[in-house]
Amino acid sequence: MTAQLACAGLAAGYTKGYPVVRAFDLEVAAGEVVALLGPNGAGKTTVLLTLAGLLPALDGTVVLCGQRVPPGRARAAARNGVVLVPDDRALFTQLTVRDNLTLARRRRAGAVDEVLDFFPALGKRLKVAAGMLSGGEQQMLALGRALIQHPRVLLIDELSMGLAPAIVEDLLPSVRRVADDTGAAVVLVEQHVRLALEVTDRAVILVHGQTVLDGPAARFAADPGLLERAYLGESTSAP
Template sequence: MTLRLQNLTAGYGKLPIVRELDLEVASGSVLAILGPNGAGKTTLMSTLAGLLPALGGEVTVAGQRLPNGKPAKANRAGVVLVPDNRALFNSLTVSENLEIARVRNGPSLEEILDLLPALRSRWKVAAGSLSGGEQQMLAVGRALVQKPTALLIDEMSMGLAPVVVEALLPAVRHIADTTGAAVVLVEQHVRLALEIADEAIVLVHGEVTLRGSATELKASPERLRAAYLGGETGTAAD
């Protein structure tokens, strides 16, 4: 159930933002995509989800090549995006938001509550009345009822206090371990992301300036700093 990018170039019109990217994310693993604002992270996630057509290269899921710029087909192939704006139906309750997104043979709502137990007490509350952290959990739960093979989470911490992010991110690790989904996580909280990821890359101006295991990168703070400045650093194991 591997998500694989081969020579992927992404951008807008004819303008490339992400250039010739090669990545592989195995089933049950978490890849953290780090980098400064404007690095191309959201452009990459939108392209993986089919919302933007790729300018070059290909994306495959479990060996199946995804059609270019076809979000419905990408979704049917198991690619599910949690966007940075969450895109909830604010007037609908937690249960209604989940039920409306659930696919045939997808996990039951009870299974989602087992994965995200904090939603249980908010079951009949309108999404617009939830806290920011609860809304983010609901957005993730809505993705999970679609039975993702590849789960893309764009800026989980957007607008949230660090203490809330610290409580939320371990759920991503639990989801990967429990569901077997290949998880791609765009995150600004570097330390917290590396705590729950298996591997990570730093993306700057659309190019990878550092990649390696999360354990290696945590042990190389000076290389992380250099990578954020756009310096070529190779792999953390070099």
């Protein structure tokens, strides 16, 4: 299976010589959803920012759809189809839902109606300012703004930020549908581990900037203790 996103030996951080993430390898195929999990401060957001070109890689390579992307080149990453949904959603709060979607459109990108197929609840809110939406609606808009760009690689940072668990439970399946319907390779950073494992194919566990586990999501869902030991820095070897 050909990787739509691949990085090898990635070192990432904010100061040269002091990497937050070290020797990070990842491959994600078209239509695959990978959960990037780990405790706070593990380096998950740093990985996403580096893959999106918003942070220069300190070492290693990033390949998107077969094209090696120069480090720290957000435009190059975007041209190769990478779209990041940040944890703060980064909406234009004073503009309407329709305006937010329209501004996100690239040349030959999707139409607003395509977004409404995924999130019909936004259909009645097109003339409402994004800042007046509920938290769940804002997250739908943030995802919709990414989808209208027809991403080949979709990076989602903390979909559940500030949302009630019941809303998260309704929203997360949309990530699975995006991958299935569009063929995008998806990397999902999420603190609601159980819910994330229900909609992802694979999980990578990052602790202190290093991968400690990588395997099928179903394996970790069936053995919560394995994740708990990894989060606490304990041995994850089979007893």
